[in-house]
Amino acid sequence: MPDLLDQPALDAVRDEALAAFAAAPDLSALAALKATTVGDKSPLARARQAVGALPKDQKADAGKRVNAVAQALGRAFDDRRQALEAERDARVLVEEAVDVTVLPSRPVGARHPLTTIQERIVDVFVGMGWELAEGPELEHAWFNFDALNVPAHHPAREEQDTLWVDPPGSGLLLRTQTSPVQVRSLLDRELPVYVVCPGRVFRNEAQDATHSPVFGQLEGLCVDEGITMAHLRGTLDAYAAAMFGEGTTTRLRPNYFPFTEPSAELDLQCFSCRGASAVPGGEPCRVCSSEGWIEVGGCGMVNPAVLRACGVDPERYSGFAFGMGLDRTLMFRHGITDIRDLYEGDVRFTLPFGLEA
Amino acid sequence: MRVPLSWLRTLVPALSASADDVAAALVRAGLEVEQVHRYGDDVRSVVVGEVLDVEELTGFKKPIRFCHVDVGTRSHEVVCGARNFAAGDRVAFALPGASLPGGFEIATRQTYGRTSDGMICSEAELGLSDESDGILVLAPDAPLGVDVVEHLSLRDEVLDIAVTPDRGYTLSVRGVAREVATAFGLELVDPGLAPAAPATDDGPPVTLQDDGCTRYVARLVTGLDPAAPSPAWLQRRLVLAGMRPISLAVDVTNHVMLELGQPLHAFDADRLQGGITVRRALAGERLTTLDGKDRALDEADLVIADTSGAVAVAGVMGGAATEVTATTTTLLLESARFEPVAIAKTARRHRLPSEASKRYERGVDPALAPAAAEAAVRLLVEHGGATAGPVTDVDSRPAQPVLAFPVGAPERIAGRPYARDVVVGRLQDVGCTVTGEGDVVEVVPPSWRPDLTGTAELVEEVVRLEGYDTIPVALPSAPAGRGLTRQQGLRRTASRALAAGGLVEVVTPPFVGEQAVDLFGAGGPSPRLVNPLSAEQALLRPSLLPGLLAALARNASRGLADVALFETGPVFLGAGGSAPTPGVDGPPTPEQRAALDAALPAQPRHAGVVLTGAPASWDAAVSALVDLGRALGLVLVPRALQQDPFHPGRCAELLLDGRRVGLAGELHPRVVATLGLPARTCAAEADLDVLVEAAAALDPVRAPVVSHYPPSSVDVALVVEAAVAAADVEAALRSGAGELLEDLHLFDVFTGPQVGEGRRSLAYALRFRAPDRTLTDVEVLGARDAAVALAGERTGAVLRA
Known part of the structure; x- marks a missing residue:
């Protein structure tokens, strides 16, 4: 039997190769070891050739021992390769690490708070089964005044209040309220009518911190059989709770509007202090000036004269209407102190409101 | 209307509630109490003193002046800058330590x-008036x-x-007192119902020549001492109510007006020529009013x-020539009722809002004239040594209306029951006479409530006096909602898409000048405001x-260089027409309605975009609209x-x-x-209504x-004349490539000597795929060649060598 096939010699071949694998620093070094350890000219290959030359009775034993070494080397080689591959992959991932806080600079947009608050309020009413009604900003006085029971000599029609459109006497004007949309709704829709009408309205008024000649308004109108002031109160309370939190209520104070009778001033319980500031000894509240209530608009039962002008039989139908200033709602909801900020278009003002303020 | 609580208590003697409680009760009843002012608490250690001597200091x-003031217990030295007093006068003296x-x-x-x-204090320093000349x-x-x-x-x-237009009666202590008495269930001593001297033959x-005046009481007062001062209590009431004391005659008329709500006018009877006539002004007639202005009267103005x-301009302002002066001893007192609309128009026409016109505009109680005149005459007799003279009372007022009122109406409107005696009692509280026993009663409103004209108004009285807070809370059952219309939803989509694309929304006023219309208008007229x-x-x-x-320029001027804005809203196209105003007894006829709508100019909603700074490039502007379209599902x-x-x-x-949007x-x-915009400012505008309608349709x-079969990709580089639009080349490639084309996009645009002067190379990547098989090279190249051929045919494109 040649020395090559001695068990100690085979062990030496195996140990040498295993040591070489373990010492290989990287995959290319490992690959280079293949020829000298398991390749055609390796001691192992020569041992295999030597097995072939042995007499038959010795072949089985020698072959078994050589194969054991070959298998051991094959396993060791694969193990080492996998270990080196894992090392390499880990190193590459570390090298490929980035600063995830560096993002491409893209322009950021935002929607105007008047747009988003309008959508939110409308959604509250749509959720109650109401519909969104719209109408033109440039209106005819019949819709804006006459049909709403505003007498011909009423001060609101004067030039100091209403922006009239040429030629004088044409009856054209910039709507002073969103109420003409209510008139159009009653004329154009089937009864019953449950609509909210948001939009821009116009007054002949100088711009200052708390007044704007253009401002947002939202009105609601419900005309159905058997509608009472209880329904008005319930609807307003439902709105207050949905918009400003469960339990926020409203208060009605008698007032006068030509288009409603009875009429009321609409107060919203202060959403900040919930009225606590108005109680003696309560913490002062900046939102409501410690009044406990915030005046947000007007409301009342639709005047039968309005129903008649819109072709609705006041003997059979009754209804309620309410209106509120969107700018004012925004101002106290977001702590806006100067109404001009809403209309100057400064991006620094609008950006914080994002897409769904 | 400023109402001193002390005055109120003279009409509601049993009133013991605090001012805050009275205010709260009035608010609950529908009067807007804006504020409760308190007087006197902040004046301490000010006593009556007598000026002993006055020394004039010079050289300043x-x-x-340097004076000594005796306060009873001792005298004080004091330096004073006022000059309207002399030794011996009694004054209000603030002691050291006073506040x-x-x-x-x-x-x-x-x-x-x-x-x-x-x-030594002045009225202003004591809080008695806003300003004062000299000391008190x-x-x-x-x-x-x-x-x-x-x-x-x-x-x-x-x-x-704050008085609403329908509650003119609360422009008086009397009217407020009625609400207070009702709120607290107390008796009202109504000075408006006090007896008055009847008319005399002399x-x-x-003469009333116009139905703008329905009642005219004229009373002569003789022997008035023109120098007699108003009593201090009367002056104090006027000051607290916000008026300046002037003279006894004027103060008395103002006092009666404040207490009863009946404006009075005092003429110097000696300066009147002949009898009084109430009529409209004559053409060309002029009058110099009390304020010294010579006014051209309008033929619609009601005059005395x-x-x-x-x-005098009736109910608005007296004339200078018949004004009561410091020598007037004989007065003609006018206590009249003028029609609200006439007075409102005249006051506005002459820009003369006055305490009188304010009351007439809201309607003065026509039954009140004699009692008011009587009250004034008594005060003049008592404090001015005058004698009451003859009385005239011309009364042509119409009878009070009788209203049929269903007692169930308040319940129907308020949604809660009201007992019959509550309904009747509340109507009586406001002064109505109620008769009848059935379901429908007859109600005669009081003379001071011209606003009570029908069932709805009477309902409000019952409901407000019982309290809005007693109305229950219920939700109406709206029919199953249809939600937002498709168009309304798409408009929200558009708004969000524009903002998500990096644009900031603005809301700008719709007012523009001629230049803007010239630059940005479509050529047609724009609506013009009568009173811009x-x-x-x-x-x-x-x-x-x-x-x-x-808005963009404003941002730029504030140091913001990169600005991208959008707005959605209506624009106004066409000048607008004119339509007669229909009546309000019923809905407009279809013809009337069509005329109303036709008078309005078109007001389509647009979407606009402006860009400057880093976001600004022509292609960003174009992309903004392309992206807006894509958000709506449109190409x-x-x-x-x-x-x-x-x-x-x-x-x-x-x-x-193919249609421009x-x-x-x-x-x-x-x-x-x-x-004056930043260089290279870009803009875009689209008709949002058209886009939304198209998207909805x-x-x-x-x-x-x-397809689950493999794709085949090919690139083609085409050389075209520089003026040829890439979009046209692309469209031709798409058509030519046929149905096997899955995707196509432009990936390179190249100009340079290699492609020749005035030409450019457009490189497109085309991806082909069939739904049912793997394409062969022959099929793919065939489709590519067809695409290139059509592009060549339509745009002159040739394959780049």
Whole structure:
């Protein structure tokens, strides 16, 4: 039997190769070891050739021992390769690490708070089964005044209040309220009518911190059989709770509007202090000036004269209407102190409101 | 209307509630109490003193006096700048340590080289009036050393009430007292129902020639002492109510007006010529009013005239020629009822809102005239030594209406039951007479409530007096909602898409000037305001861009270089027409309605975009609209266009199925310069209504067949004349490639000597795929060649060598 096939010699071949694998620093070094350890000219290959030359009775034993070494080397080689591959992959991932806080600079947009608050309020009413009604900003006085029971000599029609459109006497004007949309709704829709009408309205008024000649308004109108002031109160309370939190209520104070009778001033319980500031000894509240209530608009039962002008039989139908200033709602909801900020278009003002303020 | 609580208590003697409780009760009843003013509490240690001597100090910039003031227990040295007093006068003297309204503390100090050991007070310093000339000189019998707060009854509370147009009766202590009495269930002593001297045969002649006056009481008062002062209590009431005391005659008329709500006018009877006539002004008639202005009267103005012509603008302002003066001893007192509309129009026409016109405009109680005149005459007799003279009362007022009122009406409106006796009782509380026993009663409203004209108004009285807070809370059952319309939802989608694309929304006023219409209008007229807020911006916008660009410029001026804005909203196209105003007894007829709608100019909603700084490029502007279209499910195709106000080489029209729906690009440098905008400002505008309607009309999307076979990709580089639009080349490639084309996009644009002068190379990547098989090379190259061939045919494109 040649020395090559001695068990100690085979062990030496195996140990040498295993040591070489373990010492290989990287995959290319490992690959280079293949020829000298398991390749055609390796001691192992020569041992295999030597097995072939042995007499038959010795072949089985020698072959078994050589194969054991070959298998051991094959396993060791694969193990080492996998270990080196894992090392390499880990190193590459570390090298490929980035600063995830560096993002491409893209322009950021935002929607105007008047747009988003309008959508939110409308959604509250749509959720109650109401519909969104719209109408033109440039209106005819019949819709804006006459049909709403505003007498011909009423001060609101004067030039100091209403922006009239040429030629004088044409009856054209910039709507002073969103109420003409209510008139159009009653004329154009089937009864019953449950609509909210948001939009821009116009007054002949100088711009200052708390007044704007253009401002947002939202009105609601419900005309159905058997509608009472209880329904008005319930609807307003439902709105207050949905918009400003469960339990926020409203208060009605008698007032006068030509288009409603009875009429009321609409107060919203202060959403900040919930009225606590108005109680003696309560913490002062900046939102409501410690009044406990915030005046947000007007409301009342639709005047039968309005129903008649819109072709609705006041003997059979009754209804309620309410209106509120969107700018004012925004101002106290977001702590806006100067109404001009809403209309100057400064991006620094609008950006914080994002897409769904 | 300012109502002193002390005055209120004279009409509701049993009233014991505090001012705050009274205010709360009035608010609950529908009177708007804006504020409760308190007087007197902030005046401490001010006593009645007598000026012992006066020494004039000289050598200072202004005249200064040094005096001694006796306060009963001792005398104080004091330096005073006022000059309207003399030794022996009694004055309000603030002792050292005194405090005055506004937190002023009085201390002993050295001034003008003397010691000033206190202060002689003016009315303003005591909070009695807003301003005063000189110090307050008290009556000679004012007791020395007594607290001035007690002596002058300074301690009082005043309710400041904002009066709505329907509640003219609350422009009087009487009217407010009625509400207070009702609220607290107390008795009202109504001075409006006090007996008055009846008309006499020898009363001043009065002729009513116009139905603008339905009641005229004229009373002569003789022997008035023109120098007699108004009593201090009366002056104090006027001051607390916000009026200035002037003279006894004027103060008395004002006092009666404040207490009863009946404006009175006092003529100097000796300066009137002949009898009184109430009529409309004559053509060309003029009158110099009390304020010294010579006014041209309008033929619609109601006037009081004597034989010389107009002597007063009825219910608004008296004339200077018949004014009561410091020598007047004979008065003709007018207590009349004029029609609200006539007075309102005249007051507005002459810009003369007055305390009188304010009341007449809201309707004065026509039954009140005799009692009011009587009250004034009594005061003049008592305090001016006058004698009551003859009386005239011309009364042509119509009878009070009788209203049929269903007692169930309040329940039907309020949604809660009201007992019959509650309904009737509440109507009686406001002064109505109620008769009848059935379900429908007859109600006669009181003369001071012209606003009570029908069932709805009477219902309000019952419901408000019972309290709005007693109305239950219920939700109406709206029919199953249809939600937002498709168009309304799509408009929200558009708004979100624009913002998500990096644009900041603005809301700008619609007012623009001629220049903006010239630059951005479509050529047609724009609506013009009769009474614009600013003469330079008298037109309504034909485009969103002027407002957007103004906002952009404002941002730029505030140091913000990169600005991208959008706005959605209506523009106004056409000047608008004119339509007669239909009546309101029923709905307009179809013809009337059509005329009303036809009078309005078109007001389509647009979407506008402006960009400057880093976001600004012509392609960003075009993309903004393409992306907007995509968000709505629409394909907008840009096509080059030369159109003001855009750069002629950098403007695209956006086409939807071949129809123009928007414009986008870089603004013309001339426009940029004219408007003072940052260089290279870009803009885009589209008709949002058209986009939304088109999107709403889209058929449901047909799902594509997703092929599972492998794709085949080929690139082609085509050389075209520089003026050829890439979009045209692309469209031709798409058509030519046929159904096997899955995707196509432009990935390179190249110009240079290799492709020749005036030409450019466009490189496209084409991806082909079949739904049912793997394509062969022959099929793919065939499709590519067909695509290139059609591009060549339509655009002159040739394959780059």
